[in-house]
Amino acid sequence: MKNNPLRFIYAVPYAVWMLLFVLAPIAVIVYYSFFDLSGNLTLGNYRNFFTSVYFKLTMSSFWYAFLITFFSLLISYPTAYFLTKTKHKQLWLLLIIIPSWINLLLKTYAFIGLMGLYGPINAFLETIGIGSQQILFTDFSFVFVSVYIFIPFMILPIFNSLDKINPALLDASKDLGANAWVTFKRVIWPMTIDGVKSGVQVVFIPALSLFMITRLIAGNKVITLGTAIEQQFLVTQNWGMGSTIAVFLIIFMFLIMVLTSGKEKGGNANGKVK
Amino acid sequence: MKGLVSGAAAILLVSFALLFTNYQLEHKAGGAGKDTITVYNWGEYIDPDLLKQFEEREGIKVIYETFDSNEGMMGKIEQGGTSYDLSVPSEYAVQMMEDRELLIPLDFSKIPNIKNIDPYFMNLPFDTDNTYSIPYFWGTLGIAYNPSLLEGQTFESWESLWDASLRQKLILVDSAREVIGVALNSYGYSLNSTSLQQLKEATDKLETMGPNVKAVIGDEVTQLMINNEASVALTWSGQAADMISENEDIDYIVPEEGSNLWFDNIVIPKTAKNIEGAYKFINFMLEPEVAAQNAEYVGYSTPNKEALAFMDEETVTDERFYPNEEARENLEVYENLGLETLGVYNELFLKFKMGLR
Amino acid sequence: MGKLSNLPKIYLAVVFLILYTPIFYLIYYSFNSGGGMSNFESFTLEHYQAVFQDTRLLIIVMNTVIIALLSALLSTTIGVIGALAIYFMRNKSMRQTILSLNNILIVSPDVIIGASFLILFTLIGVKLGFASVLISHIAFSIPIVVIMVLPKLQEMSTTLVDAALDLGASRKDVLTRVVLPYIKPGIFAGFFLALTYSLDDFAVTFFVTGNGFSTLSVEIYSMARTGITLTINALSGLIFVITMVLVLGYYMIGSRKVDQGVKR
Numbered sequence: 001m002k003n004n005p006l007r008f009i010y011a012v013p014y015a016v017w018m019l020l021f022v023l024a025p026i027a028v029i030v031y032y033s034f035f036d037l038s039g040n041l042t043l044g045n046y047r048n049f050f051t052s053v054y055f056k057l058t059m060s061s062f063w064y065a066f067l068i069t070f071f072s073l074l075i076s077y078p079t080a081y082f083l084t085k086t087k088h089k090q091l092w093l094l095l096i097i098i099p100s101w102i103n104l105l106l107k108t109y110a111f112i113g114l115m116g117l118y119g120p121i122n123a124f125l126e127t128i129g130i131g132s133q134q135i136l137f138t139d140f141s142f143v144f145v146s147v148y149i150f151i152p153f154m155i156l157p158i159f160n161s162l163d164k165i166n167p168a169l170l171d172a173s174k175d176l177g178a179n180a181w182v183t184f185k186r187v188i189w190p191m192t193i194d195g196v197k198s199g200v201q202v203v204f205i206p207a208l209s210l211f212m213i214t215r216l217i218a219g220n221k222v223i224t225l226g227t228a229i230e231q232q233f234l235v236t237q238n239w240g241m242g243s244t245i246a247v248f249l250i251i252f253m254f255l256i257m258v259l260t261s262g263k264e265k266g267g268n269a270n271g272k273v274k
Numbered sequence: 275m276k277g278l279v280s281g282a283a284a285i286l287l288v289s290f291a292l293l294f295t296n297y298q299l300e301h302k303a304g305g306a307g308k309d310t311i312t313v314y315n316w317g318e319y320i321d322p323d324l325l326k327q328f329e330e331r332e333g334i335k336v337i338y339e340t341f342d343s344n345e346g347m348m349g350k351i352e353q354g355g356t357s358y359d360l361s362v363p364s365e366y367a368v369q370m371m372e373d374r375e376l377l378i379p380l381d382f383s384k385i386p387n388i389k390n391i392d393p394y395f396m397n398l399p400f401d402t403d404n405t406y407s408i409p410y411f412w413g414t415l416g417i418a419y420n421p422s423l424l425e426g427q428t429f430e431s432w433e434s435l436w437d438a439s440l441r442q443k444l445i446l447v448d449s450a451r452e453v454i455g456v457a458l459n460s461y462g463y464s465l466n467s468t469s470l471q472q473l474k475e476a477t478d479k480l481e482t483m484g485p486n487v488k489a490v491i492g493d494e495v496t497q498l499m500i501n502n503e504a505s506v507a508l509t510w511s512g513q514a515a516d517m518i519s520e521n522e523d524i525d526y527i528v529p530e531e532g533s534n535l536w537f538d539n540i541v542i543p544k545t546a547k548n549i550e551g552a553y554k555f556i557n558f559m560l561e562p563e564v565a566a567q568n569a570e571y572v573g574y575s576t577p578n579k580e581a582l583a584f585m586d587e588e589t590v591t592d593e594r595f596y597p598n599e600e601a602r603e604n605l606e607v608y609e610n611l612g613l614e615t616l617g618v619y620n621e622l623f624l625k626f627k628m629g630l631r
Numbered sequence: 632m633g634k635l636s637n638l639p640k641i642y643l644a645v646v647f648l649i650l651y652t653p654i655f656y657l658i659y660y661s662f663n664s665g666g667g668m669s670n671f672e673s674f675t676l677e678h679y680q681a682v683f684q685d686t687r688l689l690i691i692v693m694n695t696v697i698i699a700l701l702s703a704l705l706s707t708t709i710g711v712i713g714a715l716a717i718y719f720m721r722n723k724s725m726r727q728t729i730l731s732l733n734n735i736l737i738v739s740p741d742v743i744i745g746a747s748f749l750i751l752f753t754l755i756g757v758k759l760g761f762a763s764v765l766i767s768h769i770a771f772s773i774p775i776v777v778i779m780v781l782p783k784l785q786e787m788s789t790t791l792v793d794a795a796l797d798l799g800a801s802r803k804d805v806l807t808r809v810v811l812p813y814i815k816p817g818i819f820a821g822f823f824l825a826l827t828y829s830l831d832d833f834a835v836t837f838f839v840t841g842n843g844f845s846t847l848s849v850e851i852y853s854m855a856r857t858g859i860t861l862t863i864n865a866l867s868g869l870i871f872v873i874t875m876v877l878v879l880g881y882y883m884i885g886s887r888k889v890d891q892g893v894k895r
Contacts, residue, residue, distance in 0.1 A: 013712055021771075022736065024747075038614075082643050109859065219490055221489070221630045233746060238617050261730075288700060318854050341853055
């Protein structure tokens with residue numbers, strides 16, 4: 001590609017979007033984070049962030065985001081793999097997404113009913129002799145519902161990268177005497193790593209700032225950074241502190257991006273896996 | 275490529291077809307008159323039938339828009355770009371809106387029906403002389419409980435919430451002032467306390483309530499109580515009334531140490547474009563029959579004393595939702611404590627929630 | 632492709648069962664003559680009648696669909712452009728920075744996005760309503776499209792593009808004949824997830840909407856305090872069934888065309 005200054009002219013809409021809807025808001029947020037409630041310039045918000053409450057909050061947010069991402073991947077990878085083997089795979093894929101078009105609050109209320117003490121799940125546990133359990137407002141229910149929300153976002157990119165694998169490649173691997181595990185590790189996994197990275201990004205990052213579910217399903221026994229920001233902006237109306245937490249959230253996100261791209265094999269050479 | 279283009283074209287086509295249908299529908303619904311008012315209220319917080327009655331009588335079309343929190347509503351009005359003619363903030367929000375000069379003073383000569391409001395609910399501390407607001411609905415904060423799921427516990431006192439028999443049973447509201455207020459009330463302190471010492475005592479005591487707490491949630495508590503999913507909840511009277519109407523086992527009590535008295539109030543925000551129409555609407559809503567019909571639909575307690583005559587005898591004599599004057603003695607209305615103190619309350623509450631397991 | 636044996640079939644069946652259970656639960660209670668999503672009393676269609684009598688609700692539903700379709704379409708277009716720009720960037724750290732900036736809207740809590748967009752719109756003087764909601768939905772859906780399209784671009788071997796260029800294809804041809812067909816699955820994934828983002832959003836829409844314009848999510852959330860009516864369940868059931876019919880219908884027509892094409 002030549003170094004033509006007009007080469008990126010087509011990218012103008014994207015650049016405008018980034019300027020107006022990403023860079024401008026960040027500037028505003030960083031600006032606000034240096035002010036206290038009465039409008040004085042201060043570093044107090046940053047000092048406050050390092051107090052025990054917010055530090056603990058950050059730790060637990062990361063822990064739950066990790067759990068959610070881990071289980072989403074665990075469930076989504078085989079799902080995506082099996083989907084590529086079905087007859088009407090595009091249709092099945094679409095059927096994975098459709099449930100996410102029904103309003104989330106409504107589905108959450110349905111989960112409250114389903115997981116309730118007198119709900120169908122407990123009725124089932126009762127009949128198979130396990131006895132009814134408190135499912136709602138536990139770590140389990142929180143992770144379960146979060147994974148439910150996120151799996152379409154994980155399945156799609158993985159499906160797309162699995163789908164392009166040439167079956168001949170797998171046959172070749174088999175012919176060369178590789179067993180299923182070696183084929184997976186050496187052939188399939190490397191070829192889908194980009195899809196997995198996308199999936200991890202679109203699950204882990206938003207999972208850090210999940211809210212609503214933390215209240216409805218976890219009964220506020222799980223609190224994420226997102227919930228804390230939400231509270232600061234709406235309830236406490238301390239935009240300075242809310243912005244400070246948001247600044248940290250953005251920094252964390254940058255770190256995650258750097259980490260997940262660490263093994264990128266230079267330039268645009270991906271896909272040339274041989 | 276061809277697939278992408280035809281797909282995009284199909285989406286555009288469908289969108290424009292829908293836009294057109296929408297335009298048709300809106301015009302059909304629009305009716306003849308150009309006169310409209312925009313009411314900004316909580317969802318499902320008015321009898322839609324009354325909107326129709328008002329439209330027919332006054333020839334003013336009502337556009338009904340909804341919000342889900344006082345703070346969100348204030349943000350919208352403060353930022354401008356909208357033209358809400360009426361809104362219904364809670365009492366502390368009225369004070370905040372007044373401080374930020376978001377409200378228009380009311381002209382009582384245009385609201386003759388104001389005489390129907392019980393004088394007890396006028397001239398309250400959050401808006402002395404009712405310069406900006408008229409109460410719409412009111413209620414208390416108390417304990418909703420289901421005796422059929424509990425072994426004979428009673429809740430005459432806030433202290434009972436600390437009882438060891440309630441382990442992992444109690445549902446709290448996700449709101450700092452209400453929850454810390456329980457501990458403040460149990461010590462006999464004011465709900466508007468700004469003393470750090472008192473707040474510390476209160477939150478220390480709250481921490482010992484931790485093992486009893488099953489969850490800290492919002493409006494979902496109604497569904498949980500109705501489903502027998504939860505047996506005790508700290509909740510507002512309005513929601514308790516919703517619970518009781520669906521599940522007769524549930525009872526509601528305001529503990530004797532006292533509690534919070536809340537109000538949702540009609541105001542005219544500064545964004546109003548049709549102030550005359552807004553006055554007509556307020557006056558209409560204050561008519562006894564109208565207020566009665568609205569109260570029966572919404573299920574909350576009305577401050578309109580003339581309306582009581584048009585309502586179900588059983589409802590208006592229910593002391594749980596229409597407490598007598600003696601019971602009202604111990605109730606305290608929230609004052610706006612300022613953002614600084616609000617921040618302290620919320621930080622303490624966050625710590626409390628972080629300690630829950 | 633090979634056939635599935637029984638174990639994978641069961642696995643997929645379980646996944647689909649879990650995905651659809653809450654929806655069937657919602658629909659089941661839309662036929663309840665009682666007040667809420669519990670204690671099924673007796674069968675009724677009254678909630679479905681209520682949907683069709685409520686013109687305001689129908690207008691809101693159509694608004695929601697229009698916003699979702701248009702915003703998904705436009706954000707997909709811009710997102711694909713963005714992904715191409717990032718792909719062709721040669722400076723690695725620059726690419727990394729842009730990609731991180733791209734993701735900021737995904738990590739930001741909705742309240743912040745809503746509040747900052749509201750400030751932005753009032754500053755620029757965009758009238759709050761249809762336009763501001765549409766622009767916001769496009770804005771927050773762009774990053775997901777970029778993330779879905781980029782891996783497909785990265786998989787595409789550069790030799791493919793080079794070969795086409797060597798064969799004398801113009802840049803435009805390379806784009807429309809080689810690149811876009813290759814990344815099509817990523818584009819579709821981005822489009823559908825953008826639809827999801829748009830349909831699910833409550834907080835941003837709430838902040839940036841003005842008089843007379845509302846979406847289904849805003850309507851449902853603001854009902855939470857006094858309880859969501861079963862009319863909404865009935866409505867969701869209808870939307871679900873219509874979507875299913877459309878998707879299955881479209882798919883069947885589409886696959887028949889392909890079959891005929893192959894035969895000829």
